[in-house]
Amino acid sequence: MKEIELSKNVFVVKASVVNFPADAIVNAANKTLLGGGGVDGAIHQAAGPNLLEACKKLDGCDTGEAKITPSFDLKTCKYIIHTVGPVFKLSQNPQQQLQSCYKKSLDLALEYKCNSVAFSGISTGVYGYPVKQAASVASEAVAEWLKRHNFAIKVFLCCYKESEFEAYAQLVRTTK
Known part of the structure; x- marks a missing residue:
């Protein structure tokens, strides 16, 4: 697995978030939280039908917000x-x-005492966020959050596509 250390405790990995070993994984969901295409559908499929039932009880999620569920049949995370x-x-x-x-996802990881969290690329698929811009926003948001919180958590930014990984690699090269 390809890996780049973006900063202390922040790693960019060429991997799918679906089976990534971390205390929590972050799903790029839609507002209903009821599953969809891409990583959202893959996570729902891997976690099994109990995830859908739990998500129904959450009554959706607004843009920029985050909610948490158990991992159910997905055994690589809690x-x-x-x-x-x-x-x-x-x-x-x-x-x-x-x-x-x-930031809201990291707030939940802190609240649930997670030592590690793995993010999928948020909004970079069908939501159309340009990958290079999204990589910059993600790295800045994570860095700001870590600066404000005295909590040692490992953050993995999972890149399913080579183009995503390269966007982060380029970011690392220009900031060092």
Whole structure:
């Protein structure tokens, strides 16, 4: 597995978030939380039907917010954090909403005492957020959150596609 250390305790990995070994994984969900395409559908399929039932009880999730469920049949993590990223072309403030996705997800990871959390690429699929911009927003949001919290948590930014991984690699090269 390819890996880049973005900063202390923050790693970019070329891997699927679905079976990534972490205390919590972060699902790029839609507002209903009832599953969909891409990583959302893959996580729902891997976690089994109990995830859908738990998500129904959460009554959806607004853009920039996050909610948490047990991982059910997904044995590589304890929790699934569901966050809804902005649809890039429709959002009034996509950067602020995307930052909020990362920060609210990390808030839940802290609340549930997770030592590690793995993010999928939020909003970079059908929601159309440009990958390079999303990588920059994600890394800044995580860095800001870690600065404000005295909590040693390992953060993994999982890149399913090579183009996502390369966007982070380029970011690392330009900031070092």
